[in-house]
Amino acid sequence: MTRILIQPVTRIEGHAKISIQLDQSGAVQSAKFHVVEFRGFEKLCEGRPFQEMPGLMSRVCGICPVSHVLASSKAGDMLLDVAIPPAAIKQRRLMNYAQVLQSHALSFFHLSSPDLLLGMDAPAADRNIFGLIKRDESFVRRGIRLRQFGQRVIEVVGGKRIHPGWSGPGGVHQRFTTERRDEILGWIPEATGSVLMALDRLKGLLDSFAVEVEHLGNFPSLFLGTVNEDGQLEYYDGTIRIVDGRGNAIAEGLDPKRYFTYLGEASEDDSFMKYPFYQPFGYPQGHYRVGPLARLNVAKSAGTPQADREMREFKQRGNGTVCASFHYHLARLIEMLHCVERIDELMADAELFGENIKAKASLNRREGVGSCEAPRGTLFHHYWVDGEGRMTNANLLIATAQNKQGMNLAVDQAARHFLKPGLNGDGFADGMLNRLEAAIRCYDPCLSCSTHALGQMPLVVELIGEDGTRRQIVRE
Amino acid sequence: MDHVKPKFATAWLGGCSGCHMSFLDLDERLIDLAGLVDICYSPILDVKEFPEVDIVLVEGAVANEDHLKEIRRIRQRSKVLIAFGDCAVTGNVTAMRNLFSIEDVLNRAYRENSLVVSGVPLENGIIPKLLDRVLRIQDVVTVDHFLPGCPPSPDAIHDFVVELLAGNTPTAQGRKFGS
Numbered sequence: 001m002t003r004i005l006i007q008p009v010t011r012i013e014g015h016a017k018i019s020i021q022l023d024q025s026g027a028v029q030s031a032k033f034h035v036v037e038f039r040g041f042e043k044l045c046e047g048r049p050f051q052e053m054p055g056l057m058s059r060v061c062g063i064c065p066v067s068h069v070l071a072s073s074k075a076g077d078m079l080l081d082v083a084i085p086p087a088a089i090k091q092r093r094l095m096n097y098a099q100v101l102q103s104h105a106l107s108f109f110h111l112s113s114p115d116l117l118l119g120m121d122a123p124a125a126d127r128n129i130f131g132l133i134k135r136d137e138s139f140v141r142r143g144i145r146l147r148q149f150g151q152r153v154i155e156v157v158g159g160k161r162i163h164p165g166w167s168g169p170g171g172v173h174q175r176f177t178t179e180r181r182d183e184i185l186g187w188i189p190e191a192t193g194s195v196l197m198a199l200d201r202l203k204g205l206l207d208s209f210a211v212e213v214e215h216l217g218n219f220p221s222l223f224l225g226t227v228n229e230d231g232q233l234e235y236y237d238g239t240i241r242i243v244d245g246r247g248n249a250i251a252e253g254l255d256p257k258r259y260f261t262y263l264g265e266a267s268e269d270d271s272f273m274k275y276p277f278y279q280p281f282g283y284p285q286g287h288y289r290v291g292p293l294a295r296l297n298v299a300k301s302a303g304t305p306q307a308d309r310e311m312r313e314f315k316q317r318g319n320g321t322v323c324a325s326f327h328y329h330l331a332r333l334i335e336m337l338h339c340v341e342r343i344d345e346l347m348a349d350a351e352l353f354g355e356n357i358k359a360k361a362s363l364n365r366r367e368g369v370g371s372c373e374a375p376r377g378t379l380f381h382h383y384w385v386d387g388e389g390r391m392t393n394a395n396l397l398i399a400t401a402q403n404k405q406g407m408n409l410a411v412d413q414a415a416r417h418f419l420k421p422g423l424n425g426d427g428f429a430d431g432m433l434n435r436l437e438a439a440i441r442c443y444d445p446c447l448s449c450s451t452h453a454l455g456q457m458p459l460v461v462e463l464i465g466e467d468g469t470r471r472q473i474v475r476e
Numbered sequence: 477m478d479h480v481k482p483k484f485a486t487a488w489l490g491g492c493s494g495c496h497m498s499f500l501d502l503d504e505r506l507i508d509l510a511g512l513v514d515i516c517y518s519p520i521l522d523v524k525e526f527p528e529v530d531i532v533l534v535e536g537a538v539a540n541e542d543h544l545k546e547i548r549r550i551r552q553r554s555k556v557l558i559a560f561g562d563c564a565v566t567g568n569v570t571a572m573r574n575l576f577s578i579e580d581v582l583n584r585a586y587r588e589n590s591l592v593v594s595g596v597p598l599e600n601g602i603i604p605k606l607l608d609r610v611l612r613i614q615d616v617v618t619v620d621h622f623l624p625g626c627p628p629s630p631d632a633i634h635d636f637v638v639e640l641l642a643g644n645t646p647t648a649q650g651r652k653f654g655s
Contacts, residue, residue: 039490039539040581044572059569062494062627076514110500110520141504148503161501162494162627392537393584434522 074370076169087354101149109143217410220245247320290377
């Protein structure tokens with residue numbers, strides 16, 4: 001068996017790769033997505049005090065640091081075994097809405113809108129936000145300012161836009177005062193208008209992307225997300241609900257603190273990303289999807305008027321659940337609308353401005369779990385400490401990892417549809433390969449892969465012949 | 477007058493992308509920057525191969541063999557290379573795994589904390605080999621300027637780039653990280 005490896009022109013911006021298996025006739029047999037970045041937080045935290053974890057774990061990701069700070073703080077709350085003051089809860093909720101908003105704005109405007117507005121087949125050199133500035137500067141400006149709004153809320157409340165050290169075990173470290181409320185309120189009309197504008201643009205484009213909606217990863221699967229006691233969208237604290245591809249409830253009211261009793265992780269040698277699965281269904285059958293699409297599928301309603309209106313319309317796009325990966329974009333925009341509404345609501349909530357912001361206690365448990373809905377899906381931090389509060393182990397169940405199998409299936413379906421048999425691999429059009437990346441981009445994968453790392457992504461496409469020979473084709 | 481805009485790039489090795497997010501936090505100043513320089517390579521562009529550039533900001537530490545090759549290529553093709561953020565400058569959080577062996581770090585993530593283990597990602601020809609020790613950029617290639625911070629603030633990035641474009645030596649004084 002010959003193995004031919006045409007090495008990629010070395011690039012780093014891709015922290016992931018896609019491999020494609022061909023059959024004897026040259027037709028696509030299967031395709032897979034590999035993550036090639038690893039930093040080892042589960043080990044490198046060892047021996048450090050748990051109070052330090054929010055600051056350290058924030059560095060898992062510069063795109064959604066607030067979500068890691070929150071999951072980490074909540075795991076710390078559990079180690080202290082305290083109920084934290086309402087003002088701290090409200091501040092954390094506010095910050096997570098701002099986090100989801102800014103991260104979704106990045107995904108939609110900075111990373112994906114060039115595909116949507118310039119087209120999947122637009123020249124690669126122009127297919128980016130700077131190319132889009134030349135075409136439609138006001139659209140880009142509104143997107144940039146929408147992200148800026150989310151980041152500004154984080155800065156005003158947390159003291160710093162990226163890696164704010166404002167929250168920790170027991171609560172938060174600084175009060176939020178009414179003097180700073182007006183600036184945030186001042187942004188609301190513009191932010192609402194920008195999201196509605198984007199929703200309008202995307203919905204107007206859906207007909208022209210009918211093939212992509214159908215073939216960039218449209219398949220039934222389980223969906224998992226957090227809901228509140230009324231079954232509505234919830235990002236900070238609630239219970240886990242799981243539905244199947246037809247909208248049937250598979251599990252409800254699951255306690256996120258006991259995630260390890262119903263979720264498992266599998267390791268394989270082809271990726272630095274683990275494969276999480278729903279234990280009762282086994283591995284790999286129990287794979288599930290998380291994030292904007294999953295949250296809209298598991299929640300009955302949004303709980304805010306404008307997002308509810310959009311959500312009712314959204315749910316009609318599927319039969320029980322919306323299964324097309326492409327609709328992650330639409331789901332993301334609806335969530336942005338919801339976040340702006342919730343931020344607005346919180347500004348009128350007296351508890352947010354409370355003086356008591358921290359519960360004080362010493363270490364009362366050896367094991368703690370914290371979870372929240374990060375922009376890309378449900379995030380779990382699980383810590384074990386010794387009697388002195390020093391970390392002995394940590395397990396992080398990252399949102400993007402839970403979409404791993406979803407991304408595999410999306411790439412697989414896109415490859416089968418868009419890469420036609422008979423092509424020898426040298427002749428793939430740029431737009432064709434861009435669609436494989438676009439399938440991944442729907443999931444807005446974070447960390448190693450995020451920053452348009454994607455547009456950027458690897459595309460090392462690896463073709464594996466039926467006889468096992470391999471050739472890598474590097475996208476120009 | 478015909479003015480050729482300086483070619484500007486940003487690149488990302490082993491890090492959290494927070495420095496790139498802080499770069500995006502230039503917000504509308506990004507549009508102004510795009511008028512001053514030709515942004516020709518960045519994780520937010522679709523350009524796949526690092527081109528010849530005048531200025532490059534490199535985020536992250538050197539953690540695997542792909543990073544090693546990439547930083548050498550970047551050095552070769554860049555006039556001014558800036559170590560961008562603490563991971564690039566000191567190794568920072570990315571280098572914290574240097575306290576442990578590679579085996580221990582991988583086993584923790586992929587054996588001890590997994591329910592099903594079909595394999596541990598090591599050398600299978602697809603994913604890059606991890607270096608035994610995470611390195612700072614200056615451990616591998618010559619660095620022209622250092623822009624520290626976790627991440628450097630948008631103002632620090634802005635002032636730094638503006639100074640550089642004006643032909644001055646940026647000092648990273650004044651509006652430093654943390655301010």
